[in-house]
Amino acid sequence: MKILVAVKRVVDFNVKVRVKSDGSGIDIGNVKMSMNPFDEIAVEAAVRLKEAGIASEVIAVSCGPAQAQETLRTALAIGADRAILVESQDELQPLAVAKLLHALVKQEGPGLIIVGKQAIDDDSNQTGQMLAALGNMPQATFASTLSIADGEAIVAREIDGGQETLAVRLPAVITTDLRLNTPRYVTLPNIMKAKKKPLALSSPAQLGVDVAPRLAALKFSEPPARTAGIKVTDVATLVARLKNDAKVI
């Protein structure tokens, strides 16, 4: 069974982004970029299934600018076998990415597709579910455990108030939550090996997908900043403040 994992190049989670002064976009000119953390978990999950003898090949895919090749090299260093970059300089919204991935699923025929539940830049939480819909595949989102048996994936999902377990028929789409695994550290020898692994280039045009944005971004702004209040020195003062000033207890 092949596994396809999708990875996105995003602003590193430690960076606090700034809106451009004219409100036309986000200033990401010189900030550190990384693989979306949930996608790292997806790659790790796929590689572990290969190491367990359940998967035969792990294909990492990214849709985005040429620099996303670096992100794919990281996926290869974690242990993916080969990579595909669907290169586009244009803004790719979740529906467009889902369509590109769907086109690749038709080409590659994976038994399982694993993606992060959410990209930490646009916080949409859509692509995996959309891909499942387009391929009429089942979905198991927000996965915290994953096993494969008898043509099904058994997945424990994080839900409000606890967790639930589903069985989904393969091929299926899994989206990862934080507790699915802890991605391994990428070692130097594996980074060197990753440089020799195949990385193919494709494009929306080659895949026959219209990626024109459906949502127009009119404006970006920063939310009103919350200002620091006061430091109190003891619990009695705190309780008095909460009772008399804030009136919340």
Next chain:
Amino acid sequence: MTALIIAEHDNRVLKAASLHAVTAALHCDTEVHILVAGQACAEVAHAAAALTGVSRVLLAQAPHLADGLAENIAAQVVALAPAYSYILATATAAGKNVLPRVAATLDVAQVSEITKVISADTFERPIYAGNVIATVKSSDRIKVISVRATAFAAATAGAGNGAEVVSIDAVADSGLSHFMARETTSSDRPELAGAKIIVSGGRGLASAENYEEMLAPLADKLHAALGASRAAVDAGYVPNDYQIGQTGKVVAPDLYIAVGISGAIQHLAGMKDSKVIVAINKDEEAPIFSVADYGIVGDLFELVPQLTTALG
């Protein structure tokens, strides 16, 4: 124009989260219908019919709709979609699971976690962990929207508002997935999402035992819900669904007490709209103090029991 809201429920009770989506839909200036898809869930439909502003409740019942499987619920929504201009759900785990499947099937974009309705086609939504607010315009004929609960007031049941409840045919079972088990944390405390007061713990608690010993008595005194930072969840102090933050739960209680939480931007994203924030942390440089109305620098193991006692 009419909006369809996907009700969230457990076949017995309409979840409070859905009430916020009703308000958001009314801001879009539309008639509001609610879909209750489940099994033996007529009570939920009647609760939905009592909500002010709701004019019709669609009730679809079948065994394969009982457990909220995305494949079946989405198919049920898609079957109804042509009659609607808006499809909304609250951005809970359940709403986030189903809604994009609906949008992609309809070949429309989804607008995730809106915090404001600017006009019938233009919305505000937070991105980058809430550090940026994007204003987006949708030109799709059917607008598929998830709603951030904390940004819209809850709709209330109105005396005498009795919307019609219409039973509709359930879609066929997709057969693609099946439900196996659900374990929910049972607690006498309020739910995180709707709590007026939240006591939340982080890595500073140092163990599951300390978390319970320090925070449970305080939460009991305040009738508060318990939450946690990602660090506390990853360390196994508390279950996953306690996590507050960018990719966990977003809350906005009247009072948020952060105990031993440093305040990473991902955590702040989930709680900075709280009305009053209290931070207890031994590190006076901790970023949590930059958003706290009241901060105490000190040892939480001394301060928290003092606070619990002081509350009488």
